[in-house]
Amino acid sequence: MLKYALKRLATSLLTIFLVVTLTFFLMQMVPGGPFLGENVNPKITERLLQQYGYDQPVIIQYWRYIKAMFHGDLGTSLVVKSGYSVMDVIWGAFPTSGKLGFIALGVALILGIPLGVFAAMKHGTVFDRVFIFLSSLFVSIPSFIMTILLMLVFASWLKWLPVAYLENWKSYILPISGMAVYPMFHLGRLTRTTMLDVVSQDYIVTARAKGLATPSIMFKHALRNAIIPVVTSLGPTIAGIMTGSFVVEKVFAIDGMGKYFVNSISSRDYPLIMGTTIFYGILLILCNYVVDLLYGVIDPRIKM
């Protein structure tokens, strides 16, 4: 186990290094400096470039960036929150985004997996068919469209829930639903498929023959094996929820990471784009690492 954990940690660190390097050199390829503008005195531009170290050779800039990164410094935002350090922007915004994403993931898991199990238990019935239909439908709606549709129906037309901002518990419902619907049905479908595979195996027949109650068989015996592929798909699911949050925060005007990320792209705030990408990248890779360890814990047959 320890050997496996260390080996996976090494690959995770390698991936993080790769993402940081890729991001840095890709952003270097963008033509035009950050201080280009009309009627700017070339001397001022030169001074600014010098101040931020942009006059140095790329490789030295890279070295400095990496070194600063280890000290928790990702540079300074140029446009979106001009003058603020990227790290301050991230720490200011991440708690909100993290909370939303965490709740959305929780909702998706708590509702999605049981739905999948019930659909598999009631295989071929109306419930199963309706579930299949709904899940096909909902995994075809991109989360940004889902968010907007929810906002239109429940906030704009029915006026049941607030249109924007996070103020009270009611205002959390729409953003979280927008992020959770897609992963919920995706995980539900996956659970249903793997459950159907598992319940045809001999040990389930044995459990039935012993006279165990169906819910006990399903949740205690079958789900243990059926959950493994679901756990492996958690990494992409977390990435999907994160991508969803970019749009959800934009639509509901929530001061989170996603909003800054999208705004930094549209205003070409390069240090902020780079900083948020690296932050998200490291976060996702670490999440994948934890998921992989979890996978090893749940399924002891995995070669460690």
Next chain:
Amino acid sequence: MQYNPDLLKQYGVSEQELELASASEKEGIDQMRPSVTYWKDAFARFRRNKLAIVMFFLLLAIVLLAIFGPIVSPYTYKQQSKDLRQGPSLKHLLGTDNLGRDMFTRLMYGTRISLLVGVVTMVLVCLIGITYGGIAAYVGGLADNLMMRFVDLMMTIPSMLIIIILSVVLRDPMESLFNNPRFSGLATIGSGLISIFLVLALFNWLGMARAVRASLLMNRSQEYVLASEAMGAKSKWVLTKHLLPNSIGVIIISATGVVPGAIMTESFLSFIGLGVSAPMPSLGSMANTALNGIVSYPQYMLYPALLISMIILCFNILGDALRDALDPKMRK
């Protein structure tokens, strides 16, 4: 006559013990059951799926409208009239947008872009994935191992982030490249779109390469391939007559799986302001523009939003139906 020395050694037969197949024995190979039955079987299974048939015709209608609609339409996607924000009428089937452009025409162009993204990405993914997976399976050994480790590594990279960064980075160089008169032909497709093709292909071929390699290696170790080789089949014959036809199902399943994801990613990128550049409409960028006046003019949001979802739904259901029809494991 050249025998494969490895095979001879493996089965402990000497060259003298072997004799050439007679003409009548050779006929047996040619009279093998034609592989058509697999396709007939698959087609029959596909046809039983009523929902898939409905989705097929819906998609066909959308495709035809996207291809021929803009040719027939009296408007272009950027042509403005003085009638701003008109409701649906005979003149403008779905009304006009805030700049007086015909909604229906713009939606058809946007659909074109979505479908084009799906199809081109699929073709690129097939080209890269089949070549890569094929080479890895063919060379084997250390090279195969390294090639597959590279795929594993690429898989661990959070692709959406790099896709976004790449779209930001590629935007300006692509634009200046297409302003060069030598590439004016490509400019009509648009620089944003070309970078989207590249970026999507770059992160979607991994699954295809894995699937192709696995399928080739799986079939390679089957007895019928050994039998064919024992009868003197050359590697070209084995590849074209046995390995590739038996991997087509896997290739089709992976290829159709790429399409809805590519369309979804393109619409997302266009929605956050990357991707296809104005005034060329993409369904995602139309939704982005509509976001500003969404409470007063929800229809500008609803049309592209529902259209994207419908296209993705069609591809998802068709993809599932194809998998059910083509996957040999599903055969009863």
